[in-house]
Structure formats: C-alpha cells, structure tokens
Amino acid sequence: MLKKIKSLITKFSGFELFVGMRYTRAKRKNHFISFISLTSMIGIALGVAALIIVLSVMNGFQKDLRTRILGVASHLEITGSNNMLSDWSNIAESSLKRQHVLASAPYIMAQAMLSYGQGVQGAIVRGVLPVAEDKVADLGRNMKVGSLNDLREGEFGIILGMDLAYNLGAQMGDKVVVMAPQGQFTPAGVVPRLKQFTVVGLFGSGMQEYDAGLALIHIADAAKLYRMDDKVSGVRLKLDDLFIAPNVAAAISKDLNNPLNTHSAYYVSDWTQQHSNFFKAVQMEKRVMFIILTLIVAVAAFNIVSTLVMAVTDKRADIAIMRTFGASPGSIMLIFIIQGALIGVIGTLIGAFFGILIALNIDTIIPFIEGLFHVKFLAKDVYQISEVPSDLIWSDVITIVIMSFILSLLATLYPSWRASKINPAEALRYE
Known part of the structure; x- marks a missing residue:
C-alpha cells in the first residue's frame, strides 16, 4: 500500500486535484453525504480545538506550578x-x-x-x-x-x-x-x-x-x-x-x-x-488527555470513510466514464484521497484557528464564565492555584495539526482503493 501511495504521488497531475476539489465543492443529490461530510469536518475541528486548549491549559498549569514552587524553593x-x-x-x-x-x-x-x-x-x-x-x-x-x-x-x-x-x-x-x-x-x-x-x-x-x-x-x-x-x-x-x-x-x-x-x-x-510528584502527575494527566482527545479526532476523521464510501457509490458512473476516457486506477484513487483529505484539512485548520484563539484568551474567557454562572473552576486548597492558566506551545499545535491530517489521510485510503477497483463495464451496465 505504501509503495502504491508513493507511485501515486510521483504520477500526480493537475487533473486529480481539479476533480477532487470539484467533488468536494459540488452539490450532491444525496444530501445525506453532504451532512456526513459536514459533521466529519465539525468533529475534526472540535477535536483539534479541544486538544490545543486542553494541552495549553495543562502546560500553563505546569508552568504556573513551577513558577510558584521556585518562588520559594531553589x-x-x-x-x-x-x-x-x-x-x-x-x-x-x-x-x-x-x-x-x-x-x-x-x-x-x-x-x-x-x-x-x-x-x-x-x-x-x-x-x-x-x-x-x-x-x-x-x-x-x-x-x-x-x-x-x-x-x-x-x-x-x-x-x-x-x-x-x-x-x-x-x-x-x-x-x-x-x-x-x-x-x-x-x-x-x-x-x-x-x-x-x-x-x-x-x-x-x-x-x-x-x-x-x-x-x-x-x-x-x-x-x-x-x-x-x-x-x-x-x-x-x-x-x-x-x-x-x-x-x-x-x-x-x-x-x-x-x-x-x-x-x-x-x-x-x-x-x-524535590517536587517530582507534582510534575509527574501533571505530565501523566497531559498524556492521558492527549490520548482521550485524540480519539475524538480519530472518530471524526474516520467518519470520512463513511462519506467517501457513499460518495464512491454515488459517483460510480462518473468513475466509469473517467476510466473509459483513459484515467488510471491510481488517478481515481488519488481523486478521492484529495476529496477526503480536503475535509480533514479544512476541519483541522478551523479547529486550530479557534483552539489557538481560545488558548491565547483563556485568562479572559474563564473569569467571564465564572462570573456569569457564579462558579469557581479551581479551588486553591485542592489545585494549588485559583486561576486557569494557559501556555500555548507551538510545537504542540504543530504536532496536533500533523496528527489530525495523518488520521484524515488514513481514513481516505480504503474507500479510495475501492473506487479505483470499480469496473467501468459493470458500473455503466444499468446507466
């Protein structure tokens, strides 16, 4: 499979990109496919945003705790x-x-x-x-x-x-x-x-x-x-x-x-x-939260499988016509990879934008929510700090974006492979 993907990349032309983007933008007769695509995109965006915000808060908590400890310790x-x-x-x-x-x-x-x-x-x-x-x-x-x-x-x-x-x-x-x-x-x-x-x-x-x-x-x-x-x-x-x-x-x-x-x-x-328990606990919590929230992104990304499987079924006649006019199975596979990857990229970029925006302004957002609902998220005697800190680390953002894109790309492989295996004669028999 990896060798096949590598050969597809080397044979890439503007035709696959044009058709893939057109399929993504085109209005479909089956509105359910559009709905699944939209929910997949929203799910990826929410997962990416949640990952960026939570990791920023965990980083902020660790930094604030370290600053407070080293204010007294050496x-x-x-x-x-x-x-x-x-x-x-x-x-x-x-x-x-x-x-x-x-x-x-x-x-x-x-x-x-x-x-x-x-x-x-x-x-x-x-x-x-x-x-x-x-x-x-x-x-x-x-x-x-x-x-x-x-x-x-x-x-x-x-x-x-x-x-x-x-x-x-x-x-x-x-x-x-x-x-x-x-x-x-x-x-x-x-x-x-x-x-x-x-x-x-x-x-x-x-x-x-x-x-x-x-x-x-x-x-x-x-x-x-x-x-x-x-x-x-x-x-x-x-x-x-x-x-x-x-x-x-x-x-x-x-x-x-x-x-x-x-x-x-x-x-x-x-x-x-001297304070290993504090930092080990925070680091473990950060890893666990990363794994849990990555599953949200994974579930949303693999909804792309459903989207593309239905899209392939919906476009059987188009695939057969393109094959008849000389499109290779690799080109057909690449078209649907591009279509699914675009859903993942758009969702990832939207999620990254809102995640970064909220992480950079969480010190304003949290007090507003606490004042609005009259609640206190952090008790000083339990969490050692009384405010929700945030420390946005760009390497975390890059890791999350790359991880989301890879999951989205993996989700496109099976339905794209199925599309490349469609027999033109069978697909056009009942058209």
Whole structure:
C-alpha cells in the first residue's frame, strides 16, 4: 500500500486535484453525504480545538506550578549527612565558579511548633541569610507585608506564610513562640527549647504547602535556636537555566563525592526531584488527555470513510466514464484521497484557528464564565492555584495539526482503493 501511495504521488497531475476539489465543492443529490461530510469536518475541528486548549491549559498549569514552587524553593540544594554541612562556605564558593551557577545561599532547615495565643501549628522553619536568599529564590517578590531585610541577626524576627499566620491568628508585631523539637536537659528533666520571635513580615507564594507550613528566620537566629554553631543544613543554588538542573546536580554530586573525599558524603538534589510528584502527575494527566482527545479526532476523521464510501457509490458512473476516457486506477484513487483529505484539512485548520484563539484568551474567557454562572473552576486548597492558566506551545499545535491530517489521510485510503477497483463495464451496465 505504501509503495502504491508513493507511485501515486510521483504520477500526480493537475487533473486529480481539479476533480477532487470539484467533488468536494459540488452539490450532491444525496444530501445525506453532504451532512456526513459536514459533521466529519465539525468533529475534526472540535477535536483539534479541544486538544490545543486542553494541552495549553495543562502546560500553563505546569508552568504556573513551577513558577510558584521556585518562588520559594531553589534550583539546586547541597546538603550533608544528618542534614548538616560544616564546610558550606567552601562549597558555596566552589559552586559559584561553575558554569550556569548564578548565586548561592546557605540555609538551616528544621521542624518546629509555633504557638500564639490559643493557636498551635507545626511548621518548617528555614533560617536564611536575607541578602543571599533573595538571589536564589523569588521570596522578595512574594512578600505581602514587610521584606526579607527585616530579618536581622539577634533581633529574632520571623516571617510567616499567609495561611500559617491566619491559622495562628498572628499579625504583624505579634510575639510568636517557636518550640524546637530538640530538647535541653534541666534538673526538671528534658524540656523543649523555646524562643519568642516577633512577626516582621508575611509572604504568599500561592502554594498551600508553603503558605501554611513555612516560617523564615535569620540564619544566625536559627543556628542559636537549633544549636548548629557554625554549621548549616545546606547550600541553595540558582542556575541560569532551570531545565539543566538535573545535569548540573549530577556533575556537582560526582565532583563532591569523588573517591578521594572520604571524610563526608554530600547529597545534591534539584527541583525536579524535590517536587517530582507534582510534575509527574501533571505530565501523566497531559498524556492521558492527549490520548482521550485524540480519539475524538480519530472518530471524526474516520467518519470520512463513511462519506467517501457513499460518495464512491454515488459517483460510480462518473468513475466509469473517467476510466473509459483513459484515467488510471491510481488517478481515481488519488481523486478521492484529495476529496477526503480536503475535509480533514479544512476541519483541522478551523479547529486550530479557534483552539489557538481560545488558548491565547483563556485568562479572559474563564473569569467571564465564572462570573456569569457564579462558579469557581479551581479551588486553591485542592489545585494549588485559583486561576486557569494557559501556555500555548507551538510545537504542540504543530504536532496536533500533523496528527489530525495523518488520521484524515488514513481514513481516505480504503474507500479510495475501492473506487479505483470499480469496473467501468459493470458500473455503466444499468446507466
């Protein structure tokens, strides 16, 4: 079959194109054929448009989620065994000399219990160096009240996530008690270490995980609270290209954990590992939606089979006359391939046009629908974001258009082959 199609293409002339386009435009006595052609075209258009819109939304969701996560997290993290790093300054300095590394910042990460009034909440406390931290993450941009520079050594200030502050009932200037899980020995027994911190800022990243479970303090205050001395939990790095983070992480890990270094082990993780569940779920959903919506296009495309089978039956006399005047079976086959392909091309182009139009304006369309019907499509506590994002990737559009055209072309092969096998004498016997 493939060899036959190849030979048809090499023998292609204007005759087949002319007749194929004429059959597509011509009014038919059998209006049912025209109806099937129209529904096939509409079905392909709807399927293509739905694919472009859904994939754009999935891409937008992935991009928005990545932006929100990296607004608090970093591209790379280097830590040691037992979540401690003693020679962090040397590691930070050597990392900055690497290609693609833009900035580094030390941090201390530990669990704590926060208390204010009657409110008690468990949280992750991150000790940061404000000047350096603002270079590896976009926390400064996510500050709702105050700034990272309000964290000063020895003043024991704390910045809370918006949801964490709400759950505690704490506001700016309030005194929040931070309880470290590591206890201290006293004559009365082991008691937790307590320290009172003043709320100096609030941040909102848009991620429920961080807004409800993260608190920031100065790294020097964290070292005193958790008795880290001159050690830190690790070093955070920012790269010039976030998508090469796995490669850079592998290279750094290989260098740090070389056979000559037997004193300590280093662990290097990138953002794709730290939040792999989020991105794997989105990627899987994208693939499943692509398969499901491709079936819609396939069903619509294979309606072309019905259209062409009826068209061939309707044009038996015309086929016989063309064969009598010297048209080859290949030419007859090509005529109906062109007719079916035109239906697929027109439907694909219409669907691509409306799909691109809606995908580029979904940030306006969705709020209008939500306001009109008083509904909310995305709940922040469930989907991590509250707005429907869209990110149109042209490579996806090209893939969808090519896939739709190929399905349409495949649907034309059988009825076109049947048309080429019609015997002129048999077809004209009863005419």
